[in-house]
Amino acid sequence: MSKTAELHYNGKIFKLPIVTGSENENALDISKLRGESGLITLDRGFKNTGSCESAITFLNGEEGVLKYRGYSIEELAEKSTFLEVSFLLIYGELPTQSELDTFTKDITEHSLVHEDVRAILDGYPSKAHPMGVLSSLVSSLTAFYPRSLDPNRSSEQVEGTIIRALAKLPTLAAWSYKNRVRQPIVYPKNHLSYSANFMQMMFSLPTTDYKVSPVIAKAIDKLLILHADHEQNCSTSTVRVVGSSHASLYASVSAGIAALWGPLHGGANQAVIEMLEEIKLDGGDVDKFVAKAKDKNDSFRLMGFGHRVYKSFDPRATIIKKAADDVLTELNVVDPVLEIAKKLERVALEDDYFKSRNLYPNVDFYSGIIYRALGIPTDMFTVMFALGRLPGWIAQWKEMRENHEPIGRPRQVYTGENARSYVDIENR
Ligand code: SDX
DSSP states (O other), X not given: OOSEEEEEETTEEEEEEEEEOTTOOEEEOOTTHHHHHSOOOOOGGGTTOOOOOOSSEEEEXXXXXXXXXXXXXXXXHHHOOHHHHHHHHHHSSOOOHHHHHHHHHHHHTTOOOOTTHHHHHHTSOTTSOHHHHHHHHHHHHXXXXXXXXXXXXXXXXXXXXXXXXHHHHHHHHHHHHHHHHTOOOOOOOTTSOHHHHHHHHHHOOSSOOOOOOHHHHHHHHHHHHHTSOOSSOHHHHXXXXXXXXXXXXXXXXXXXXXXXXXXXXXXXXXXXXXXXXXXXXXXXXXXXXXXXXXXXXXXXXXXXXXXXXXXXXXXXXXXXXXXXXXXXXXTTOOOHHHHHHHHHHHHHHTSHHHXXXXXXXXXXXXXXXXXXXXXXXXXXXXXXXXXXHHHHHHHHHHHHHHTTOOOOOOOOOOOSOOOOOOOOGGGO
């Protein structure tokens, strides 16, 4: 395999090095391209552009492979727990029992947030979308932990910020929901597991403590594992770029939450349920909606379908689809939109428009159905995605800082006006 490529341009030959990763992916290193040739590259949406070298997550879109630090998502979803996977992503190895116990204890003991956060929360109207509230509450953590503002401080300081982010996000997420439903906030309980604690903060009331069933806690934990990282997706790239300016971890994660909110990204899980509900209300004619999705004059898209990287099944969708069946059966829940989702999937996967574009169900297509069955309201679905993705954002931010990556600052091709002189207003 040649280790260089040649670019023939303007009568000159430029040699560009080839970088090969540990899974034999090859990339053209264009770090010196502009300096040597005057050329930059143009790649809308970075569809063909690598932003970094990373050792955290590996995807093979053609084969539907997803691995966290070399371990397959199938094995981790089956055998691991969300906190163990979080440790793996952030520190690179599966923890020993004592490492996991310490990690869990530290997170448990930092799950409270400063009482002044309540004053910020009280400022939000009940119709505020929980993702907007969560993004701002995470950013407000810089006010309560000002030493977190300097990510170049001691490694102990950075480690403390990482633990606090993992510990406090479930609390802030549950409080964003309580604000939405105008119920009193619920404090964390240290004797509960990460997922169970989150659910009791979501659904306990002053009159009744929410009892988390083991089925629900396990389903939530599995969903969080499946969302934990996904290499350089939109929100993770946002976290990296914001962090590359040496902004704090909290500021970077707050920006990542904002990016995840979009319906083309993490917001798709909410959009999928809204789409399935629309199909149900319209009489359940999935063929009509598949036709709309194919019509270039119709802005309707099949939410939960398609992916920038996966050109075959999203392995997470396969796991979540089975989990949806299991959870609904175990909870004895019959959800008509599940049948609509399965019919929609069947029809779309037989249709040449979707097959020719390699459009398959992605992680968001079935996740909402489980969240609904677990009693989580629709506009909290993307908050669930953020909870899961947090360790991935942290791991990627930490790797970017440890690799001393330069500030992210792309170039452009200017297409505006050429030089012209100022014209006084009376002459315009
Ligand atoms: C996530 O990157 C990640 O890893 C993200 C994620 C993660 O874990 O971080 O996996 C999570 O964001 C999953 C994706 C959730 N989004 C949705 O489900 C929204 C619906 N999907 C699409 O909008 C779209 O498929 C994207 C955004 C996911 C991918 O868009 P791309 O890669 O930019 O592809 P594209 O928009 O250029 O589409 C290529 C073609 C186009 O048709 P042509 O121009 O070739 O005729 O496929 C069509 C698109 O019109 N197409 C769809 C479609 N998705 C793509 N047509 C109908 N319905 C769809 N859902």
